Amino acid sequence: MSKPTIAVLDPYHPEALAKLKNNDEVEVLVRPDSSQEMIYERANAVMLRSDSRLTTSEFEKYSQLKYVVKQGVGVDNIDLDAAVKAGVEVYNTPGLNSEAVAELALSLALCLARRVCEVDRAIRDGRTVIRSQTLGRSLSRKVLGIVGMGNIGLAFAKKWFAAMEGTIIAYDPNHKGSSWSDIFGSRMRQVHDLGDLLKEADVVSLHVPLTKATTALISRREFAQMKQDAILLNCARGGVVDEAALLEALDSGKLLGAGLDAMEVEPPTQEVYGSLLSHENVILTPHIGASTVETQARSGVAVAELAVNLVLRNGGGNRVV
Known part of the structure; x- marks a missing residue:
């Protein structure tokens, strides 16, 4: 045989x-x-x-x-x-892949808040960086909103809890979250309305699959609900974020920045995403969340x-x- x-x-x-x-x-x-x-x-x-x-x-x-x-x-x-x-x-x-994706999400949040990529590009281009005019934001003790508390979302929550000493708001209709209090105590709570998370979170991180229910989960209405100068992270799937609405939120100055490892067109190119890349406070990576040795x-x-x-x-x- x-x-x-x-x-x-x-x-x-x-x-x-x-x-x-x-x-x-x-x-x-x-x-x-x-x-x-x-x-x-x-x-x-x-x-x-x-x-x-x-x-x-x-x-x-x-x-x-x-x-x-x-x-x-x-x-x-x-x-x-x-x-x-x-x-x-x-x-x-x-x-x-949970730990690797969670590491990337945390990396993107820190790089955006501290303007790491922006300053690096300026130095490489030969521009003078004036420190007093290049202030970043601290994420210490800030609020992380996690949309999708599966394996990856939970791994990111643990890293945020330990490294940033911050609080966590979780939105996930598929999880009751009964065991989360054993890990995070009073520094974590679950909400049952996405808007409740968006209006409080300093960083919003997406960790959901792409389904009919999650397509364009974050669109114009959701951006309007987010805090001024919030950071959006998508290390999940392209299509979860309405990219036209995202560009509008960036153009208006609503967001402090966006870190995107998942896009509707992958890998992202200058031709397709030049408008997003025109923003210094956007980081694009080509779906490399799990790409560690x-x-x-x-x-x-x-x-x-x-x-x-x-x-x-x-x-x-x-x-x-």
């Missing part, structure tokens, strides 16, 4: 690929070394990150596909209805192990559909 076949559609850490290739019980097809036609014909499972998209037409091309394993929690690049129709099970790996090695190996277990009928993993 032929071995079950796992296809790797996106770049994975070498440790993950070694985990696959050293297993004699499976065959491994790595793109672009393997032809796409071969992958369509032979793959029993595919591993992917956020680079590839699996649409209805893509699922129709696979003849033996049974499993899709996505690195990370977001599965908006996979047509889940099409997967169900094709009889394909979809799995993700939540929680493995440690995280990519650990989560890549976890995806590889899950894919192997699935094709060998050992089960396990977090099934989405």
Whole structure:
């Protein structure tokens, strides 16, 4: 009998690929070394990150596909209805990227508040930086509003609590938050209306998946509710923020700044996002929240192990559909 076949559609850490290739019980097809036609014909499972998209037409091309394993929690690049129709099970790996994404969110907040990137660009351009005219803002003991208190939101809350000694307001209709008081005590509270968070938070950080309910979750009405000189962070998914409304909020001076690791068009380019980049108080990164050596090695190996277990009928993993 032929071995079950796992296809790797996106770049994975070498440790993950070694985990696959050293297993004699499976065959491994790595793109672009393997032809796409071969992958369509032979793959029993595919591993992917956020680079590839699996649409209805893509699922129709696979003849033996049974499993899709996505690195990370977001599965908006996979047509889940099409997967169900094709009889394909979809799995993700939540929680493995949490610390790295939370680190980036905290980094963006600090860089915006202290104008780090703005000053760095000025120095590189040969401009004189006058310290008395380049004052930043302190985030110590300020209020962090977290929209989406899953693994990433909780990790960011812990870092804010410890490093900034600040308070936290959480908005997440899917979580009751009963255990949060054990960690944060009176310095954290949950609200059931997004507007209650927006009107108090000095920093608003988004950590929700992209769904029909969260598309344009932050738009003109929400920007109007935010505090003057608040910071907006999106390390979640492009589309959660109405980007036209964001530009208006920046143009009007409503926001102190915006740190964006997730955009509607990725990777962000000067051609598409030149208007946003004209603001010194905007930082764009190309969806690198999970891009640390440690995280990519650990989560890549976890995806590889899950894919192997699935094709060998050992089960396990977090099934989405």
